[in-house]
Amino acid sequence: MTAESASGVPDEDALFTDVLIIGAGLSGIGAAYRIKERNPGLSYAILERRSRIGGTWDLFRYPGIRSDSDIFTLSYPFEPWKRPEAIADGDHIREYLADTAHRHQIDRHITFDTRVRSADWDSRTDTWNVQAEQDGVAVTYSCRFLFFGTGYYNYDEGYRPAFPGEAEFEGRIVHPQFWPEDLDYKDKKVVVIGSGATAITLVPAMADSAASVTMLQRSPTYVFSLPRINKPANVIRKILPRKVSHAAIRYWNAILGWLIYWISRKAPGVMKKFLRNMAIRHLPEGYAVDTHFKPTYQPWDQRMCFVPEADLFEVIADNRATVVTDRIASFDSGGISLVSGEHLDADIIVTATGLQLQSLGGIAVSTDGADVKLGDRFVYKGHLLEDVPNLAWSVGYTNASWTLRSDMTAQSVAKLLAHMGENGYTHAYPHLGDEELAEKPSFDLQAGYVLRSPHALPKSGTRRPWNVRHNYVLDAIDHRFDRIEEAMVFGRVGETMTVEA
Known part of the structure; x- marks a missing residue:
């Protein structure tokens, strides 16, 4: 050319x-x-x-x-x-x-x-x-x-549905795609609307300094915990030359990811049981796993959410975050009223509602x-x-x-x-x-x-x-x-x- x-x-x-x-x-x-x-x-x-x-x-x-x-x-x-x-x-x-x-x-x-x-x-x-x-x-x-x-x-533009009564809310509403640099959520009550990768990332991160963090979801998402540090991979990196070890780890992880997907599609029952047991293992005894972490769809009908070191489960187990599975009736001056009649108090509402x-x-x-x-x-x-x-x-x-x-x-x-x-x-x-x-x-x-x-x-x-x-x-x-x-x-x-x- x-x-x-x-x-x-x-x-x-x-x-x-x-x-x-x-x-x-x-x-x-x-x-x-x-x-x-x-x-x-x-x-x-x-x-x-x-x-x-x-x-x-x-x-x-x-x-x-x-x-x-x-x-x-x-x-x-x-x-x-x-x-x-x-x-x-x-x-x-x-x-x-x-x-x-x-x-x-x-x-x-x-x-x-x-x-x-x-x-x-x-x-x-x-x-x-x-x-x-x-x-x-x-x-x-x-x-x-x-x-x-x-x-x-x-x-x-992110996906941002209109919610009834949101004009009455006296706090701040933000979308993760346009996160304000000046947003101070320390000691504030936060409600994160959504259950996808963004919400699941936000909740543990905000739980460190917010007064409370609630993840409000209409329906659950499959959550898969992975190590933040891959220790076998780091051992390989110490033994083999950098480019060789990178290629080997990259190939292995690509195949492993493909196998997880293949099992999810070919044997969804096996994967659902595995993920349910993972949630039970990391959450407090008696926690309503089937209410908050058992989706109605099959694994990989939607993208699976990966969390490092089970951090989402950890903040729930430590009472630093809460998951609520319900539908929004309306916003009001102090938070969100749900269809069930429950009310979620909020100073900040994060609409992690998608792309x-x-x-x-x-x-x-x-x-x-x-x-x-x-x-x-x-x-x-x-x-x-x-x-x-x-x-x-x-x-x-x-x-x-x-x-x-x-x-x-x-x-x-x-x-x-x-x-x-x-x-x-x-x-x-x-x-x-x-x-x-x-x-x-x-x-x-x-x-x-x-x-x-x-x-x-x-x-x-x-x-x-x-x-x-x-x-x-x-x-x-x-x-x-x-x-x-x-x-x-x-x-x-x-x-x-x-x-x-």
């Missing part, structure tokens, strides 16, 4: 690069490394709307923010995690990303405080024209290939001026979009660490760029054509944020290469033996050639 084409050149006023990456979080930093590793001759740039590296790990700053999967699989294969924790705090993850970007000189290619608004593919020049804003000033970028490392949820799904960071995408309706497009191999040239989107797993898939995506894109360069192609895209293909949702969860926005994401087919699987083992095998020309169209400016495997 080069900056010139046979029939035209990008806008002279545009800032041109071979590859433009949107987002400087886990996906964007990883993509930059993999693309440069395999294609050292290509230029690239990263546009980040925030002021720091980190993406999700810079956005979320609520108390206790941490990874909800083990850090060895969440970290990159090429950059070993050096700290002792297996479940890492958000600040340390962000530091790891910043250090990785600096070590590999990726930070030199990042432009911060840049919000991308739209991207239009120009088939006359085989380039993307990207419109962005920097401090309110419009800026145009141009590139041959566009990579979205924007995640899958809305950074501007909003969003494709491609909310950026408007078009080809030759025609809008691309993402909900009408199939996903190819988990990262390319049907009939959309030179564009990739990194989306992680719902049942495993984000990076397990995002790194495969980055490597696949790097391989595609190399193939295009070696053959002189200036565009490539997956094409389904007239083939009939049954569809299914891209996310295989019954979580609220998925069910609320069924058309927010592109479609998945039911057979490869259009099937979005949340199965790391099968994807890793496919990735190893990937046929790059399968169902792909390759071509040069002014001509098109279909290559079929």
